[in-house]
Amino acid sequence: MAPLGEFDLIARYFTRPVRRAALGVGDDCALLDLAPGMTLAVSSDMLVEGRHFVSTVAPERLGHKALAVNLSDLAACGARPLAFTLALALPAADEAFLAPFARGLLALAERHDCELVGGDTTRGPLTIAITVFGELAPGTALLRSGARPGDDLYVSGLLGDARLALEVLRGRAAAPGEAFARIRRAMEEPEPRVALGRALVGIASSAIDVSDGLAGDLGHVLRRSGVGAVVEVDALPRSADLAAQAEALQRECLLAGGDDYELVFTAPVGRREAVAGAARAAATPVTRIGRIEPGQELRFVDAAGREVSGPATSFDHFRPDPPASAT
Amino acid sequence: MAPLGEFDLIARYFTRPVRRAALGVGDDCALLDLAPGMTLAVSSDMLVEGRHFVSTVAPERLGHKALAVNLSDLAACGARPLAFTLALALPAADEAFLAPFARGLLALAERHDCELVGGDTTRGPLTIAITVFGELAPGTALLRSGARPGDDLYVSGLLGDARLALEVLRGRAAAPGEAFARIRRAMEEPEPRVALGRALVGIASSAIDVSDGLAGDLGHVLRRSGVGAVVEVDALPRSADLAAQAEALQRECLLAGGDDYELVFTAPVGRREAVAGAARAAATPVTRIGRIEPGQELRFVDAAGREVSGPATSFDHFRPDPPASAT
Numbered sequence: 001m002a003p004l005g006e007f008d009l010i011a012r013y014f015t016r017p018v019r020r021a022a023l024g025v026g027d028d029c030a031l032l033d034l035a036p037g038m039t040l041a042v043s044s045d046m047l048v049e050g051r052h053f054v055s056t057v058a059p060e061r062l063g064h065k066a067l068a069v070n071l072s073d074l075a076a077c078g079a080r081p082l083a084f085t086l087a088l089a090l091p092a093a094d095e096a097f098l099a100p101f102a103r104g105l106l107a108l109a110e111r112h113d114c115e116l117v118g119g120d121t122t123r124g125p126l127t128i129a130i131t132v133f134g135e136l137a138p139g140t141a142l143l144r145s146g147a148r149p150g151d152d153l154y155v156s157g158l159l160g161d162a163r164l165a166l167e168v169l170r171g172r173a174a175a176p177g178e179a180f181a182r183i184r185r186a187m188e189e190p191e192p193r194v195a196l197g198r199a200l201v202g203i204a205s206s207a208i209d210v211s212d213g214l215a216g217d218l219g220h221v222l223r224r225s226g227v228g229a230v231v232e233v234d235a236l237p238r239s240a241d242l243a244a245q246a247e248a249l250q251r252e253c254l255l256a257g258g259d260d261y262e263l264v265f266t267a268p269v270g271r272r273e274a275v276a277g278a279a280r281a282a283a284t285p286v287t288r289i290g291r292i293e294p295g296q297e298l299r300f301v302d303a304a305g306r307e308v309s310g311p312a313t314s315f316d317h318f319r320p321d322p323p324a325s326a327t
Numbered sequence: 328m329a330p331l332g333e334f335d336l337i338a339r340y341f342t343r344p345v346r347r348a349a350l351g352v353g354d355d356c357a358l359l360d361l362a363p364g365m366t367l368a369v370s371s372d373m374l375v376e377g378r379h380f381v382s383t384v385a386p387e388r389l390g391h392k393a394l395a396v397n398l399s400d401l402a403a404c405g406a407r408p409l410a411f412t413l414a415l416a417l418p419a420a421d422e423a424f425l426a427p428f429a430r431g432l433l434a435l436a437e438r439h440d441c442e443l444v445g446g447d448t449t450r451g452p453l454t455i456a457i458t459v460f461g462e463l464a465p466g467t468a469l470l471r472s473g474a475r476p477g478d479d480l481y482v483s484g485l486l487g488d489a490r491l492a493l494e495v496l497r498g499r500a501a502a503p504g505e506a507f508a509r510i511r512r513a514m515e516e517p518e519p520r521v522a523l524g525r526a527l528v529g530i531a532s533s534a535i536d537v538s539d540g541l542a543g544d545l546g547h548v549l550r551r552s553g554v555g556a557v558v559e560v561d562a563l564p565r566s567a568d569l570a571a572q573a574e575a576l577q578r579e580c581l582l583a584g585g586d587d588y589e590l591v592f593t594a595p596v597g598r599r600e601a602v603a604g605a606a607r608a609a610a611t612p613v614t615r616i617g618r619i620e621p622g623q624e625l626r627f628v629d630a631a632g633r634e635v636s637g638p639a640t641s642f643d644h645f646r647p648d649p650p651a652s653a654t
Contacts, residue, residue, distance in 0.1 A: 028400040028401075028534075028535060029368035029404040031367070031404070031468055032367040033366050036364060038361075039358050039359065040358070042412060042445055042460070044446045044447050045414065045447050046416055046449055048450070048451030048454075049451075051450055076355035076356075079356060083369075087373035089373055118371055120371050120372045120456075122375055124375030124377075124378055129447075131412050138360060207355075
């Protein structure tokens with residue numbers, strides 16, 4: 001097949017009819033007319049092959065995930081997705097990659113009414129950088145800084161499946177074929193909790209999405225809010241596939257997993273009914289997993305209230321991977 | 328030196344006091360409160376080592392250029408810079424790179440009152456993706472589609488020095504030491520024409536910035552506007568360093584150079600005084616280099632009006648570099 005040029009690529013795979021944008025792909029800038037009295041929420045994420053995804057991932061799932069991790073940041077602020085830009089470095093202009101990548105990316109974008117308004121394609125090691133824009137009413141964003149002692153602590157969905165899939169790929173854990181297909185999907189096609197984030201505006205006191213592991217991301221909330229927390233590890237929601245693993249591996253996946261893209265949030269005890277209503281409205285399961293405390297400590301307890309040790313550290317893209325522990 | 332973690336990196340080099348943003352670096356999203364009745368202009372560019380810059384470039388200049396190419400897109404729309412996000416992949420968390428990179432980047436941002444509001448850092452092959460936001464009054468953006476037959480054709484500043492520097496690095500041209508320092512600076516530290524773009528709002532009928540070469544970028548304007556153009560190659564503004572080169576190389580650098588980051592724009596003949604006023608107000612030299620014609624052809628003529636041949640093609644990141652021609 002003849003190699004595609006940059007302009008052909010943009011036109012073929014990424015040009016869509018303009019919707020919300022006053023001007024979309026094809027000029028120097030995209031132009032967005034925003035509603036007066038709205039605040040723009042902006043988030044950027046970059047995915048690098050070998051670091052954020054394995055080379056064996058299906059391109060359609062990779063397209064989905066690249067946008068999903070950004071939408072997850074909007075969800076954590078309670079913002080409504082509006083538009084995004086895509087910067088894409090590719091080793092070659094390969095249609096066998098681009099067609100399914102665009103399909104996965106744009107299908108998720110369509111479901112969230114989030115318009116691709118511009119970007120850049122270039123040759124280079126496979127790297128995907130997306131910047132997403134959302135809007136919300138001024139002063140309503142869910143921030144990391146709003147947790148207060150006494151607040152309940154919640155998490156959406158299930159934790160740990162993405163990390164378990166990674167451990168199976170690394171050969172540190174085993175899962176039967178069907179189970180592996182399920183947990184691999186959790187790793188490769190996370191569902192951003194946009195509807196829940198929006199439903200929690202005015203209810204939650206703080207929120208963050210879990211991308212680097214529950215313990216690490218909750219730590220950001222605690223530091224920003226100047227509070228501590230206690231987490232009941234036996235209450236952490238997990239799949240039957242994860243529950244079938246050894247206890248130590250379960251805890252590692254639940255607390256230091258990463259790539260969960262669930263929302264961890266806090267709300268006053270008096271808002272339990274409202275939280276349940278938001279979860280129903282968003283058709284998203286929510287589990288109460290602990291509470292915010294005075295101080296600055298993050299403690300973990302089991303069902304009997306006994307303290308258990310947490311993970312050593314949060315995931316950091318510039319630190320070497322943690323050494324494999326015996327599980 | 329101890330390796331820096333991702334969060335340390337963000338804090339040390341890229342956290343700045345929040346100005347325009349309602350919320351800056353450090354939460355899931357940046358929050359921007361926009362003026363009511365304004366349109367948001369958005370542009371993304373990705374720079375990959377070995378493709379967009381040579382590994383010998385000084386990190387401070389690289390930081391400058393990474394933002395400059397994005398501000399140049401805002402300039403070509405006539406937008407006022409507002410804020411930007413940075414996604415950065417680095418082989419290692421190297422302070423000897425990061426400190427000067429951040430310095431060059433943030434110095435240019437400061438001069439244009441353009442706030443860094445978020446981003447992502449990760450390990451990977453050196454790749455820089457920036458998304459920049461600007462604002463302008465609805466309906467006032469300079470678009471590629473507005474050129475009309477009879478309009479004058481202009482370019483800002485000088486063309487071709489960046490390409491000449493590349494040819495010297497490739498060994499296809501020679502330049503004495505001082506000249507090389509000047510043209511290398513043109514390549515590595517382009518000055519985005521933000522003030523000129525803003526001054527041309529309401530005056531220019533179309534505009535684009537020259538990133539892939541005059542002929543190719545002007546071609547985008549012609550296709551979008553459904554018009555042709557004639558360019559007087561002897562009128563193209565060039566430095567004394569470029570004028571000292573062989574005629575064929577001069578034309579190659581002027582017409583197919585790339586990395587110029589000058590504005591090419593059109594305006595009705597009746598607005599010549601207004602264009603001159605805008606150039607003075609922006610303290611930016613502007614040269615009339617031809618005119619828009621009916622049809623769809625891009626023609627090149629010399630000072631005597633004789634047709635000369637243009638470059639074969641525009642730069643395309645997915646096509647191999649053009650074969651070296653005899654100069």
